[in-house]
Amino acid sequence: MVDTLQPPVAAPATDFDFHRLVDVEAGWIDRRIFWDEGIYQLELERIFARCWAFVGHESQFAAPGDFVTTYIGQDAVIVAKDRRGEVNVFLNSCTHRGNRVCFAETGSTRQFTCNFHGWAFGLDGGLISAHEEHHYSRCATFDKSKLGLHRARTATYKGLIFATFDPEAPSLDEYLGDYRYYLDVLLDNDPGGTEFLDGNVKSRLRCNWKFAAENFVGDAYHAGWTHASAAAALFQRDVKVNPAHSYQANINGHGTEFGLDLFGNAMALAEPEVVEYLKENEARFAERLGKLRSRMVGAMSSSNVFPNLAYLTGLNTWRVWVPKGPHEIELNTWVLVNRDMPKRLKEAYRRGVSRTFSPTGMFESDDGENWEHCTHSNAGVVTRRQKLHYGLGLDSRMEHEEFPGAVYHVQLNDANQRAFYQRWADLMSASRWADVPKR
Amino acid sequence: MSVNATLDREREPAPRRRASLDFVHEVQQFLYREARLLDEQRYDDWFELMTEDFTYWVPVPQSRYRRDKKPTYEPGRMAHFDDTLTELKLRASRWKEKTAWSEDPPTRNVHYVTNIEIAPAEGAQDWLVRSVAISLRTRNEDEENWLGGRREDLIRETPDGLKLVRRWVFLTQTVLLSKNFNTFI
Numbered sequence: 001m002v003d004t005l006q007p008p009v010a011a012p013a014t015d016f017d018f019h020r021l022v023d024v025e026a027g028w029i030d031r032r033i034f035w036d037e038g039i040y041q042l043e044l045e046r047i048f049a050r051c052w053a054f055v056g057h058e059s060q061f062a063a064p065g066d067f068v069t070t071y072i073g074q075d076a077v078i079v080a081k082d083r084r085g086e087v088n089v090f091l092n093s094c095t096h097r098g099n100r101v102c103f104a105e106t107g108s109t110r111q112f113t114c115n116f117h118g119w120a121f122g123l124d125g126g127l128i129s130a131h132e133e134h135h136y137s138r139c140a141t142f143d144k145s146k147l148g149l150h151r152a153r154t155a156t157y158k159g160l161i162f163a164t165f166d167p168e169a170p171s172l173d174e175y176l177g178d179y180r181y182y183l184d185v186l187l188d189n190d191p192g193g194t195e196f197l198d199g200n201v202k203s204r205l206r207c208n209w210k211f212a213a214e215n216f217v218g219d220a221y222h223a224g225w226t227h228a229s230a231a232a233a234l235f236q237r238d239v240k241v242n243p244a245h246s247y248q249a250n251i252n253g254h255g256t257e258f259g260l261d262l263f264g265n266a267m268a269l270a271e272p273e274v275v276e277y278l279k280e281n282e283a284r285f286a287e288r289l290g291k292l293r294s295r296m297v298g299a300m301s302s303s304n305v306f307p308n309l310a311y312l313t314g315l316n317t318w319r320v321w322v323p324k325g326p327h328e329i330e331l332n333t334w335v336l337v338n339r340d341m342p343k344r345l346k347e348a349y350r351r352g353v354s355r356t357f358s359p360t361g362m363f364e365s366d367d368g369e370n371w372e373h374c375t376h377s378n379a380g381v382v383t384r385r386q387k388l389h390y391g392l393g394l395d396s397r398m399e400h401e402e403f404p405g406a407v408y409h410v411q412l413n414d415a416n417q418r419a420f421y422q423r424w425a426d427l428m429s430a431s432r433w434a435d436v437p438k439r
Numbered sequence: 440m441s442v443n444a445t446l447d448r449e450r451e452p453a454p455r456r457r458a459s460l461d462f463v464h465e466v467q468q469f470l471y472r473e474a475r476l477l478d479e480q481r482y483d484d485w486f487e488l489m490t491e492d493f494t495y496w497v498p499v500p501q502s503r504y505r506r507d508k509k510p511t512y513e514p515g516r517m518a519h520f521d522d523t524l525t526e527l528k529l530r531a532s533r534w535k536e537k538t539a540w541s542e543d544p545p546t547r548n549v550h551y552v553t554n555i556e557i558a559p560a561e562g563a564q565d566w567l568v569r570s571v572a573i574s575l576r577t578r579n580e581d582e583e584n585w586l587g588g589r590r591e592d593l594i595r596e597t598p599d600g601l602k603l604v605r606r607w608v609f610l611t612q613t614v615l616l617s618k619n620f621n622t623f624i
Binding site: 334 | 497499501502503504507508509513515516517518519520521522526529530532533534536537538539540541542613614615616617618619620621
């Protein structure tokens with residue numbers, strides 16, 4: 001029996017010295033990383049096929065048979081809950097001729113049947129049957145136990161479901177590391193846990209995926225200028241961060257920039273009930289999270305979990321930057337709320353996020369314009385030779401008695417973006433997980 | 440709701456009474472003018488065409504199997520718009536700010552309205568007006584985006600002329616094939 005899954009083939013881009021392309025010590029980035037097709041192909045191998053990818057929230061899989069289709073890198077996958085209550089993640093491509101097996105975005109089903117020859121796969125990806133299967137009765141290589149859809153490893157963290165195709169990847173807990181301290185701000189501020197609101201919003205942006213990720217991992221600086229019009233319309237004033245009590249923190253390329261202002265981000269929803277909820281529940285949040293973290297629950301902040309899962313406290317938008325080539329992404333967004341929150345508050349989040357962080361929203365439409373043109377200017381060969389400046393806050397590293405990870409003073413800072421690219425270079429340079437340093 | 444995944448549906452009854460030719464003409468002119476006001480980004484004039492309790496719903500369609508019990512479009516799911524008139528005005532107010540960098544130079548807009556059908560609605564002064572709307576937007580040098588949908592409007596005859604009471608837009612794109620949608624449809 002041949003092994004039907006081949007080992008990865010090293011892409012030619014391994015010739016690059018990735019730690020030179022991203023000079024995180026001095027803060028300079030080579031623009032080829034946003035444009036080069038070879039680098040992108042190696043990202044698919046060494047980042048997206050190896051890291052833990054976010055594939056859904058447990059609340060999307062209430063009953064056996066519930067499924068969603070999504071992507072890990074450019075690999076189409078099905079996420080489905082089986083009869084035993086396990087959520088499985090497997091490739092959405094038939095093992096016979098490779099056709100896509102499931103065309104629905106979401107729904108409930110008993111099995112996934114390929115349109116081409118009727119090969120039918122179960123909720124765990126296993127091959128159940130084929131159309132007129134008796135034709136295979138004398139075919140020695142037709143072993144149904146070996147012709148299932150290729151499965152990824154799965155693991156959950158407080159409601160979030162992750163998957164990886166790399167058997168050598170560290171455990172999800174190790175992968176997230178102490179970043180879990182920051183994730184808990186939204187995932188564990190209430191004893192009832194969290195859920196995704198029904199439905200999501202998808203859009204296409206002609207940008208490199210890293211411009212979106214670096215924006216959320218640590219670009220507080222753009223908010224005051226890029227989003228000036230939204231701030232003026234909502235608050236009749238500029239967005240200002242508090243330099244004395246704001247920070248950046250990063251661990252293993254995951255990062256968050258944040259203030260301790262409790263409801264700074266939430267204000268943008270223009271739903272007064274949400275701000276009231278945060279104020280009224282501050283003491284309850286503190287019981288679970290401690291005083292400092294309770295001040296982060298709706299604060300001015302943005303975050304990105306390496307490589308491409310991002311979220312905003314206060315606005316509670318969760319999003320994945322799905323790569324669609326070196327110069328395009330699909331933005332896939334959901335809204336996360338506390339499960340025990342009153343229904344009218346959930347409704348306030350649903351409508352408020354649509355007005356702010358959706359393709360029709362007052363903030364998001366400006367971001368896409370920037371990222372697209374940051375990407376496409378690199379079509380110019382001379383333009384690409386000009387390195388980009390990532391030097392803000394090179395001297396801002398600090399120690400903090402509570403905050404884990406590498407902590408930096410003032411959220412207006414390029415520190416998290418440098419750390420994101422350091423992790424990127426670590427992974428791009430390493431042929432094995434064992435060679436990837438902990439950061 | 441106008442669109443559902445299942446083909447197993449009741450037959451549609453024939454319209455009860457027909458709008459007069461004059462009224463059809465009036466509604467057409469109303470919708471054409473409305474589309475032009477959006478092309479010209481005259482939002483204050485556009486909002487004058489709505490009643491105070493106007494609601495605007497543009498759900499995000501979901502691609503589901505026909506056998507699925509849940510429909511393509513469903514209230515309560517994430518939506519591109521699910522707004523009152525006040526909330527629409529808040530969105531539009533951003534575009535008037537000098538700091539709306541990505542709107543300067545402005546997007547070139549064409550709103551195309553066709554397939555107009557007029558049927559009586561419940562209120563004596565109300566009409567259910569169906570149409571197809573297509574938005575063409577062009578930005579910068581080579582950015583061109585098309586977005587189309589089927590609309591169901593509730594339009595009221597008032598002493599101040601026709602007013603939009605409610606608009607639902609059922610888009611065809613499940614994945615919005617552009618970075619944003621910076622107009623109304």
